[in-house]
Amino acid sequence: MTISVWILGDQLTINHPALEAALHHGKQSDVRVLMIESESRVRRKNYAAKKLILLFSAMRHYAEALRQDGYDIDYHIADDMTAALKAHVEAYHPSLLIVMAASRYEGLAFQESLENILQIPIKIIPNTLFLSCRYDPFPDIDKGKSIRQEQFYRRMRQYFNLLMDQNGKPTSGQWNFDKKNRSSFDGEVEIPSLVSFEPDQITVDVIDEVLEKFPWTQRPEKFDLAVTHQEAQKAADDFFEHRLKYFGTYEDAMTQADDVLFHSKLSPYLNLGLLDPLTLVKRVQAMYRDGAVSLNNTEGFIRQVIGWREYMHWQYWRLMPELADANYFDSHRPLPEFFWTGETEMNCLKHALGRSLEDGYLHHIERLMLISNFCLLAGVAPQAVLDWFQSLFIDAYDWVMLSNVLGMSMYADGGMIGTKPYISSANYINKMSDYCQDCPYDHKLRTGEDACPFNFLYWNFLLQQEELLRENPRMARMLYNLKYLDEEERDAVKESAKRFLRL
Ligand SMILES: Cc1cc2nc3c(=O)[nH]c(=O)nc-3n(C[C@H](O)[C@H](O)[C@H](O)COP(=O)(O)OP(=O)(O)OC[C@H]3O[C@@H](n4cnc5c(N)ncnc54)[C@H](O)[C@@H]3O)c2cc1C
Ligand code: SF4
Structure with missing residues (x-):
């Protein structure tokens, strides 16, 4: 008798509940653990190398730890998820396949369709990785x-x-x-400084494979992320201590x-x-x-x-699923090209984009008040912003990206998650950072060649979206300030925004 347990890449928890469930149905020697690296899934976007290395290395280390605990592992590096599942069933003929519910909406729908696809009983157990x-x-x-x-x-x-x-x-x-x-x-x-981790042989192999198989990826300057439970715990200890x-x-x-x-x-x-x-x-x-x-x-x-x-x-x-297509402000501008190169004169964005491209990490306020504030003010399509974050960020998964990017940051859900759009001019950025002091743009100017783009884009956004924004009482104070802009100033704001955005 074989009981199969399919462990997904974002479910690398100690004492996995699907394994515990399997042990209620049989002995450890009856259990086959299935893990799949799906390459067709990875090819759907231009994921950054660091993100892929972290995921695959952590999965392979997890499989190795289970192997050492005596589990039989069926690890697939496959082009297609369904083909790997079918190959597993054909090889082991399991009487039951147990899987913990996916964190992704489409992932769960796929799991729910598995009984039909594989023609064996499937047990989906609740996802206990979230307290909610x-x-x-x-x-x-x-x-x-x-x-x-x-x-x-x-x-x-x-x-x-x-x-x-x-x-x-x-x-x-x-x-x-x-x-x-x-x-x-x-x-x-x-x-x-942060604790860092030297890549071992498993990680070194993953790095080479990723660079070879996914031609758009580039070798990261360094890869020093944690890939095992012990290393992640060391990273947590380091945070608590320092x-x-x-x-x-x-x-x-x-x-x-x-x-x-x-x-x-x-x-x-x-x-x-x-x-x-x-x-x-x-x-x-x-x-x-x-x-x-x-x-x-x-x-x-x-x-x-x-x-x-x-x-x-x-x-x-x-x-979900409505959140995925939400676009409250009906914004459709493509993401500026410089988001993929980091080449901009705007000092705050230059730093934030450079860090995103190299490390796939920014802290919360830089994600919210630099990157997405800019995109919201510039009228970039929310799904284009989502796509950029998903491709680059090492912590990006659908459940957290869609709610943070489309909901909280781009206000595409019309305010179900955030209480109001998170927008600001250069004033906030100057107050909370040291970026403006080294920037060729003037954070105090509202219009003109030297004015900070956050300023004219901010006022332009209020003017363009005034009607929708008035529906939110929390925007009243920001909109009140529009009365200090006479016609001439309004035209100048629109002109500066138009020139910058090359409308
Ligand atoms: C535009 C945008 C995109 C984001 N994309 C992601 C993403 O892809 N993955 C992701 O995990 N978080 C995302 N966040 C939330 C948050 O910015 C990151 O969790 C946080 O910056 C991660 O860095 P940290 O571990 O140093 O967080 P810390 O500041 O140290 O916070 C501790 C922990 O709290 C949790 N946390 C805090 N805020 C949030 C939040 N809004 N949503 C979810 N968890 C939160 C994280 O797990 C984080 O590790 C995003 C936020 C914004 C505004
Ligand atoms: S002046 Fe504007 S663009 Fe320059 S760093 Fe400050 S906020 Fe950013």
Whole structure:
């Protein structure tokens, strides 16, 4: 008798629940673990080398660890997912195939069609990698009703008993420390360097294969990401020891000097299943209780993980499939060519694009207030922005990309996820970063050749989208300022935007 367990590439968790389920049906020697690297899936986009290396190397290390635990592994490097599944069934004739539900909408639909395709019984077990699959804070909510992140987050804190007092109130009586967590960075604290990992033979082989098979990829300057549970845990330890103490304080800050600052850079590992979100936040809570880290930094991190991360996952499943095609502002401009080269005079974007192209990572505010702020103001099609992020970013998966890019950042969902469009002129970027001081554009000028493009694009966007924006009461203050623009100034704004966008 064979019981097959198909483990997906973003489900590399310790004690995989599908393996546990299989052991209820038979002995370990009856279990065959199937893993598939599907090349046709990879060819659908121009994925960056680093992203592919991370995924394939982590999968191969995971397979190796299971092998050492005594599991029989059927590992396919295949052109096509369905063909690999069929080949597995033909080779082993399993009486049952168990799989954990995919994190992707189309992935789950495919799993649900497998019984027909493979003509064997399929068992899909719930995806336990997300806390919102273990507890749904709003199970019966109407699809059209908006649930804000703060409402969601508070219920998650209560249910998982994180930073809660015994009387059911939040620790210290406060849910939110955002006011303490908005400092810009002026170099007063040293930024610790990140722990890095030397590629082993498995990773070296993956690097060579990726470069050979996918001709658009380029050899990354270095590959030093974690690819095993032990390494991912070391990356987490490094964050807890060196950066957590300023995590919240500088969470919104941006600097030319560093791309990570005091962020964790743990999203790639969380999203692959190499780290467990609940274990991380419990550890941070314990550090707070031991007096090792202050409340604003502790709460800031817990909010990101059980608030934002889980909220985005919950919203993805709630809003799909409509979310994929959403385009509230009806924006259709293609992505500027310089997004693929990093060659622009705009200093903030030059840094952010360069980091994205080389490392596939930016921290949250650079993703939101530089890259997508620019794209939203410039009227770029939301799906083109999504495509760019998906191709380059090492932590990009559909559940997190669609909700963050189409929902939160591009406001393509009309405000189901974000409370208002995240747009700003150069003023915000100048306040939160040191980019403007070294930029050929003038962050104070609104129009003209030397004016910062964020400025005229911002005002142009308000003018172009005024009618739709007026539907959102939270935009009232921004729109109020339009009254200070006379006709001449409005024409100048439109002219500058037109010239820049080459309309
Ligand atoms: C345009 C845009 C695209 C994004 N694309 C992705 C993506 O492809 N993959 C991804 O994991 N995150 C994405 N995010 C969310 C967030 O920016 C990243 O999770 C975060 O920057 C990862 O870096 P970090 O691990 O250093 O995060 P930290 O700042 O250290 O935060 C800790 C953890 O909180 C979680 N988190 C925080 N905010 C979010 C959020 N909005 N959504 C989901 N998780 C969150 C992440 O798991 C992160 O590792 C995107 C945000 C925006 C605005
Ligand atoms: S002036 Fe404008 S383009 Fe230049 S760094 Fe500042 S915000 Fe960016």
